[in-house]
Amino acid sequence: xxxxxxxxxxxxxxxxxxxxxxxxxxxxxxxxxxxxxxxxxxxxxxxxxxxxxxxxxxxxxxxxxxxxxxxxxxxxxxxxxxxxxxxxxxxxxxxxxxxxxxxxxxxxxxxxxxxxxxxxxxxxxxxxxxxxxxxxxxxxxxxxxxxxxxxxxxxxxxxxxxxxxxxxxxxxxxxxxxxxxxxxxxxxxxxxxxxxxxxxxxxxxxxxxxxxxxxxxxxxxxxxxxxxxxxxxxxxxxxxxxxxxxxxxxxxxxxxxxxxxxxxxxxxxxxxxxxxxxxxxxxxxxxxx
Amino acid sequence: xxxxxxxxxxxxxxxxxxxxxxxxxxxxxxxxxxxxxxxxxxxxxxxxxxxxxxxxxxxxxxxxxxxxxxxxxxxxxxxxxxxxxxxxxxxxxxxxxxxxxxxxxxxxxxxxxxxxxxxxxxxxxxxxxxxxxxxxxxxxxxxxxxxxxxxxxxxxxxxxxxxxxxxxxxxxxxxxxxxxxxxxxxxxxxxxxxxxxxxxxxxxxxxxxxxxxxxxxxxxxxxxxxxxxxxxxxxxxxxxxxxxxxxxxxxxxxxxxxxxxxxxxxxxxxxxxxxxxxxxxxxxxxxxxxxxxxxxxxxxxxxxxxxxxxxxxxxxxxxxxxxxxxxxxxxx
Numbered sequence: 001x002x003x004x005x006x007x008x009x010x011x012x013x014x015x016x017x018x019x020x021x022x023x024x025x026x027x028x029x030x031x032x033x034x035x036x037x038x039x040x041x042x043x044x045x046x047x048x049x050x051x052x053x054x055x056x057x058x059x060x061x062x063x064x065x066x067x068x069x070x071x072x073x074x075x076x077x078x079x080x081x082x083x084x085x086x087x088x089x090x091x092x093x094x095x096x097x098x099x100x101x102x103x104x105x106x107x108x109x110x111x112x113x114x115x116x117x118x119x120x121x122x123x124x125x126x127x128x129x130x131x132x133x134x135x136x137x138x139x140x141x142x143x144x145x146x147x148x149x150x151x152x153x154x155x156x157x158x159x160x161x162x163x164x165x166x167x168x169x170x171x172x173x174x175x176x177x178x179x180x181x182x183x184x185x186x187x188x189x190x191x192x193x194x195x196x197x198x199x200x201x202x203x204x205x206x207x208x209x210x211x212x213x214x215x216x217x218x219x220x221x222x223x224x225x226x227x228x229x230x231x232x233x234x235x236x237x238x239x240x241x242x243x244x245x246x247x248x249x250x251x252x253x254x255x256x257x258x259x260x261x262x263x264x265x266x267x268x269x270x271x272x273x274x275x276x277x278x279x280x281x282x283x284x285x286x287x288x289x
Numbered sequence: 290x291x292x293x294x295x296x297x298x299x300x301x302x303x304x305x306x307x308x309x310x311x312x313x314x315x316x317x318x319x320x321x322x323x324x325x326x327x328x329x330x331x332x333x334x335x336x337x338x339x340x341x342x343x344x345x346x347x348x349x350x351x352x353x354x355x356x357x358x359x360x361x362x363x364x365x366x367x368x369x370x371x372x373x374x375x376x377x378x379x380x381x382x383x384x385x386x387x388x389x390x391x392x393x394x395x396x397x398x399x400x401x402x403x404x405x406x407x408x409x410x411x412x413x414x415x416x417x418x419x420x421x422x423x424x425x426x427x428x429x430x431x432x433x434x435x436x437x438x439x440x441x442x443x444x445x446x447x448x449x450x451x452x453x454x455x456x457x458x459x460x461x462x463x464x465x466x467x468x469x470x471x472x473x474x475x476x477x478x479x480x481x482x483x484x485x486x487x488x489x490x491x492x493x494x495x496x497x498x499x500x501x502x503x504x505x506x507x508x509x510x511x512x513x514x515x516x517x518x519x520x521x522x523x524x525x526x527x528x529x530x531x532x533x534x535x536x537x538x539x540x541x542x543x544x545x546x547x548x549x550x551x552x553x554x555x556x557x558x559x560x561x562x563x564x565x566x567x568x569x570x571x572x573x574x575x576x577x578x579x580x581x582x583x584x585x586x587x588x589x590x591x592x593x594x595x596x597x598x599x600x601x602x603x604x605x606x607x608x609x610x611x612x613x614x615x616x617x618x619x620x621x
Contacts (some may be wrong), residue, residue, distance in 0.1 A: 082586060085590055086589070086590075090348075091342070091346070091348055092589055092593065094348055094408065095536065095540055095585065095589045096585075096586055096589040096590065098533065098536070098585070099582045099583070099584075099585030099586040099589065100582070100586060101582075102578050102579075102581060102582030102585065103578075103579050103582035103583055103586070105578075106576050106578040106579045106582065107579060109576060110576055110579070219529065223412065223529070226409055227409065227413075230406060230409050260424055261420070261424075263416075263420045263423070263424075264416065264417050264420040267412075267413035267414075267416045267417055268413075268417070270409065270410070270413050271410065271413050271414070271417075274399075274402065274406060274409075274410055275398060278401075278402055278406065
């Protein structure tokens with residue numbers, strides 16, 4: 001029983017990290033219909049810049065801010081110079097953002113060196129609480145709390161503010177929103193920066209969670225983010241939350257009980273869901289032509 | 290006199306081909322020979338990818354899976370049955386059957402989905418192959434891979450070079466013929482406007498699956514050559530990076546032009562080779578992927594047709610203006 005609780009908490013923490021990564025992408029994907037394969041690179045930059053700022057300043061909080069700001073700026077640059085020229089063409093989007101991902105992942109090696117970098121949680125988040133036989137690792141609880149906080153504020157932003165209304169309407173019908181006189185391009189840019197910042201935060205939090213960061217994380221987690229968006233259904237924040245937790249918990253159970261297939265679990269899950277519900281768990285838009 | 294221009298082009302190609310065939314007897318540079326062999330193999334792989342991306346408008350992220358199937362099939366057969374030509378031929382037959390079945394099933398399951406979903410699903414299936422190759426240690430030796438012997442005839446670098454070159458030319462001619470056939474024309478129509486082709490009464494799925502199967506088989510054959518050129522195989526043949534290589538080669542050479550795949554493969558392999566040499570001169574060249582990525586972005590932005598596509602475009606434009614000129618002069 002204690003074991004199951006530990007595994008579940010692990011899975012929840014991983015799931016929350018994946019959610020931070022995927023939530024931005026699902027908005028970008030759902031609203032702007034942009035296949036941004038450079039999203040994983042933003043996660044990577046969040047991890048490196050955040051950990052760097054944290055180790056030089058000594059403050060975990062400053063690290064988080066730096067990660068978010070760095071990725072926000074990178075997101076702005078990406079949208080303006082890489083993605084804007086290829087709106088509306090999926091194949092070109094895939095190609096150009098892949099190029100951007102290659103460049104950004106490699107630039108990380110130029111700035112911080114090609115070696116694996118160690119990352120540790122701050123003093124106040126080390127260790128664990130013991131409740132009976134259950135060990136709750138503080139840092140994982142912290143990640144779950146941050147993820148929940150971001151999730152709730154995102155839902156508030158989307159469902160309770162005028163901007164959220166516009167974004168949601170844009171996901172449903174872009175042309176209609178535009179014809180009402182709203183500058184959808186500005187909304188696009190805002191969503192892109194928001195999504196990039198969240199990916200950055202996810203990357204920063206990932207560092208101490210795994211203990212090490214390395215430049216190949218970009219591609220790895222970029223693909224994972226896409227899997228989650230596809231499973232959750234594009235444009236749905238709730239869907240990506242459910243999908244992220246599903247991927248996290250399933251992965252953590254598989255790693256314990258069936259380590260042989262742990263690597264393939266995410267892909268099997270996606271295969272299974274897409275075959276039976278091609279639009280994803282909460283997807284509204286048709287995936288079929 | 291447009292036929293003269295065309296034949297001049299074909300003449301140039303023939304001369305280059307003969308030059309390439311004679312090269313190993315003129316020069317004895319092993320590195321050049323190995324690099325050219327690698328170029329031929331990647332050109333075959335990229336041509337098969339271009340059949341999907343360029344001619345049918347399908348983005349696949351799992352093309353390496355067919356390449357990997359071919360590589361592992363030949364490696365395992367040669368290791369199990371000993372190095373002889375019949376074993377290689379057996380591996381070819383098994384690869385054709387196996388890649389044919391896999392590409393058919395994957396196509397059946399996933400081609401009804403929209404572009405990005407298809408891309409993700411092919412990625413998923415190829416990741417499953419990667420996991421199998423990593424975990425089925427008794428057969429594949431896991432991540433480390435294994436070495437194997439190849440038949441004496443192919444052990445000679447020169448004869449292997451010629452086999453690869455001839456194979457590339459044959460694949461090029463066959464695929465060129467295929468894309469010019471009525472079926473190839475339907476594929477290109479699907480790329481341009483799928484729903485219109487469907488409303489004309491064509492069964493789009495049937496055509497897409499056929500393209501997928503042909504591309505899969507050709508990629509598998511490229512994988513056989515690749516494994517034999519290295520005499521070693523490991524799970525790298527199943528990775529996304531390999532699919533990205535094919536993508537890159539196709540894009541830079543020119544989407545929808547088979548010849549572009551050859552030019553792209555030559556350019557990228559050569560650049561990679563040259564930049565790796567430069568790495569000993571200055572550390573920044575170790576990060577040559579930055580340059581590669583930048584080129585990727587610039588090509589998509591400014592030369593969406595790639596090298597061969599853009600050249601072709603200029604060529605036709607020039608010819609058209611010449612035709613126009615002569616027409617106006619005869620009228621006047």
